[in-house]
Amino acid sequence: MQHSLLDFVDDNTINRPTTSKLCTGLIAQWQTIPLYGRIIIALVLGVIAGLLLGSEAAVLAVPGKLVLRLLGALAPALILAAIVHTFMTTQLGGPLAVRLPKLLLLNTFVAILVGLTVANVIQPGQGAGLTAPIASTETVHAANPLATFLENIPKSLLGPLADDGKVIGVIFIAVAFGMALRHERDRPLETVGHLVELFLESLIKILHWIIAVVPFAVFGIVASIVGREGFALFKALGIFVLSVVLALGIQAAYYLVRIRFGSWVRPGELLRDGRDALVMAFSTASSTATMPVTYAALKDRVGLREQSASMGALVGANFNNDGTALYEAMAALFIAQMIGVDLSVQQQVMIVLTSIIASVGAAGIPEAGLVTMTMVFTAVGLPVQYIPILLTVDWFLDRCRTAINVMGDMNVSCLLDGKQKEHRSP
Numbered sequence: 001m002q003h004s005l006l007d008f009v010d011d012n013t014i015n016r017p018t019t020s021k022l023c024t025g026l027i028a029q030w031q032t033i034p035l036y037g038r039i040i041i042a043l044v045l046g047v048i049a050g051l052l053l054g055s056e057a058a059v060l061a062v063p064g065k066l067v068l069r070l071l072g073a074l075a076p077a078l079i080l081a082a083i084v085h086t087f088m089t090t091q092l093g094g095p096l097a098v099r100l101p102k103l104l105l106l107n108t109f110v111a112i113l114v115g116l117t118v119a120n121v122i123q124p125g126q127g128a129g130l131t132a133p134i135a136s137t138e139t140v141h142a143a144n145p146l147a148t149f150l151e152n153i154p155k156s157l158l159g160p161l162a163d164d165g166k167v168i169g170v171i172f173i174a175v176a177f178g179m180a181l182r183h184e185r186d187r188p189l190e191t192v193g194h195l196v197e198l199f200l201e202s203l204i205k206i207l208h209w210i211i212a213v214v215p216f217a218v219f220g221i222v223a224s225i226v227g228r229e230g231f232a233l234f235k236a237l238g239i240f241v242l243s244v245v246l247a248l249g250i251q252a253a254y255y256l257v258r259i260r261f262g263s264w265v266r267p268g269e270l271l272r273d274g275r276d277a278l279v280m281a282f283s284t285a286s287s288t289a290t291m292p293v294t295y296a297a298l299k300d301r302v303g304l305r306e307q308s309a310s311m312g313a314l315v316g317a318n319f320n321n322d323g324t325a326l327y328e329a330m331a332a333l334f335i336a337q338m339i340g341v342d343l344s345v346q347q348q349v350m351i352v353l354t355s356i357i358a359s360v361g362a363a364g365i366p367e368a369g370l371v372t373m374t375m376v377f378t379a380v381g382l383p384v385q386y387i388p389i390l391l392t393v394d395w396f397l398d399r400c401r402t403a404i405n406v407m408g409d410m411n412v413s414c415l416l417d418g419k420q421k422e423h424r425s426p
Contacts, residue, residue, distance in 0.1 A: 050226025125337025312413025
């Protein structure tokens with residue numbers, strides 16, 4: 001009598017959950033937690049690991065290096081695709097379109113200037129005691145296989161295609177795009193716009209995969225710093241949060257003053273009638289999701305002309321990310337102060353230019369501040385390894401700066417509407 005293999009397997013063994021199912025369930029539960037919740041958990045665990053391991057926790061910084069290497073490779077292409085897509089899809093026309101770019105550039109420039117001024121005056125990063133880049137451990141462990149693997153992660157998306165011998169980097173890029181495009185292989189492409197949109201969507205899909213492992217980067221970096229430096233970092237972070245909130249408050253005051261003297265709308269009425277958009281911006285941390293609410297509030301409750309409301313709330317939202325630009329400028333100075341690096345006037349000017357360029361089209365990118373920050377840091381030679389430190393407080397500051405982004409859209413709409421209110425017939 002023949003027996004199959006299943007005849008020798010106990011029923012309890014068959015019904016027992018497998019290890020893979022258990023892991024899948026844990027991963028699914030982990031993913032149901034909001035990103036900021038996962039980051040807070042990673043922060044707490046990182047502090048505990050740093051206290052337990054001490055200086056040996058430096059090895060845990062490797063996941064953070066990997067995540068930031070991937071972000072650094074993805075960021076330029078993602079910003080390129082986002083800007084191209086924004087200019088191709090945004091409808092610009094009419095007399096207001098001439099004034100719009102001037103208002104957007106002025107608001108963004110003022111926001112960055114406010115951020116740099118507050119950061120230079122308060123200097124929240126002073127006293128953190130971080131003097132050596134985390135990346136300095138790479139030279140010590142040059143023969144480590146993990147370090148070798150890290151070196152093969154491409155620094156830019158097209159870099160491996162131009163460098164001889166970077167076959168592993170090409171494979172990384174090919175696998176990433178192959179997986180991202182698997183479900184798009186039958187999608188018809190009729191225009192150049194469709195091709196740009198597909199490229200942008202593929203990059204955003206890859207970005208989501210990278211963002212999913214950001215909490216592990218936070219865990220490793222925090223554990224490494226606490227193990228080596230102690231808790232001075234957290235005091236500096238607290239001062240940094242207060243400094244950013246102060247700078248955003250100054251920017252909001254600037255908007256209201258401009259509205260008071262450049263528009264028929266009264267600042268108090270704007271805050272009252274537009275509160276739904278501001279609250280939604282703070283709660284969702286997404287100016288894109290808030291766009292229709294902002295437009296409806298400006299048009300129906302504030303009473304702006306339809307063209308003014310649409311140009312500021314719908315068109316301007318794709319270009320007008322003043323809160324994000326302000327935050328990036330302050331973050332760059334904060335990290336420089338933490339590690340004892342004095343940024344020259346030329347480098348701070350470079351921060352201004354990079355922040356302005358990177359903020360264009362950033363509204364449609366998930367976790368845009370994280371993506372564009374890598375470009376700002378790289379432009380002035382700051383180590384991107386410290387970006388995960390900022391992520392521990394970014395979940396709160398992201399909501400604050402998104403509300404300022406939306407208030408900036410309202411500001412532009414009111415200024416476009418002018419000093420005379422349109423009298424509509426009943």
